[in-house]
Amino acid sequence: MSLNIHPIVLGRVLKVGILTRNEFSWCSLQLKQALNRRGCGFECFSFNDLTAYVGFEDSIRFKGKPIEELDAVVVRPIGRGSLEEIIFRMDLLRAMENLGVYVINRAEAIEKAVDKYFSLFLLKKAGLPVPRTIVTENPRVSLEAFKKFNSRVVLKPIFGSRGFGITRVRSRQTLYRLATVLSYYRHVVYMQEYIPHAREDVRAFVIGDNVVASMRRIGASWRTNIAQGGKPEPYKLPEELREVVLKACKVLGCEVAGVDVLNPSGEFCINEVNCQPDWRGLQSVSETNIAEAIVDYMISKVKR
DSSP states (O other): OOOOOOETTEEOOEEEEEOOOOSHEEEEHHHHHHHHTOOOEEEEOGGEEEEOOOOSOHHHOEEEGGGGGSEEEEEEEOOOOOHHHHHHHHHHHHHHTTTTTTTEOHHHHHHHHOOOOHHHHHEEEEEEEEOOEESOTTTTHHHHHHHHTTEEEEOSSSSOOOTTTTTTEHHHHHHHHHOOOOOOOOOOOOEEOOOOTTEEEEEEEHTTEEEEEEEEEEOOOOOGGGGGGGGEEEEOOOOHHHHHHHHHHHTTSSSSEEEEEEETSOOOOEEEEEOOOOHHHHHHHHHOHHHHHHHHHHHHHTOO
């Protein structure tokens, strides 16, 4: 996905911030290399490097520099934190947007997509197929869920990624005990109907209005995540599925996202929209340079 564009904005070289917990992670390195190839300046920093000011000349500084020095910021995974920390991080992203910095993805999109319940609620409301899901703070509801899901239940953290913390539960008593423990520690009980999928699913990578790459993931177990041992295979996304994943990203406001689809050849459903996706596994089976596609899209948006 090359837009054949030059990174000059208002007579100067475009400068991009990579907001990341680890500037040496594979995806961060890929972005830095792509920005360098496109002739862009760039800076890596974490949320810990950001300080907000009210009533001063500068509103936000990163590593002691005004955030307005940047034309755009690419947000990598925001990481774990307390409620206060997460709210403040979202506030910082909103403030950056307000100061004229192009942020990808926007705070509003991140808030929708990282919340598994609310994202599925919005997707279903928009007429898109999603797994049947029950979410509660009451552990007794788990007994109802076990019955409604015909003894096929997946217990998930409402916030989380890469397949961590996901458990398939086959016993009514086990589900109730787990739900009780989650409730005791002030966690929400998020239960989803297990959908047989032959240990495979599809990941489509969306940038703007385009699906730039896709793969089939073959799981080592019922979990297909690359981080859980899944293996990527090349996959050509059918046009019907392409329209569905693009609509899902529009609903949540995501400009860059990985969309996971179960049963792509049958009665498919959207399992998740990841607004801060890793693409290492996908890149290994894709001809498109995904980091360059992200950078080219970002340059095109900043120059408008």
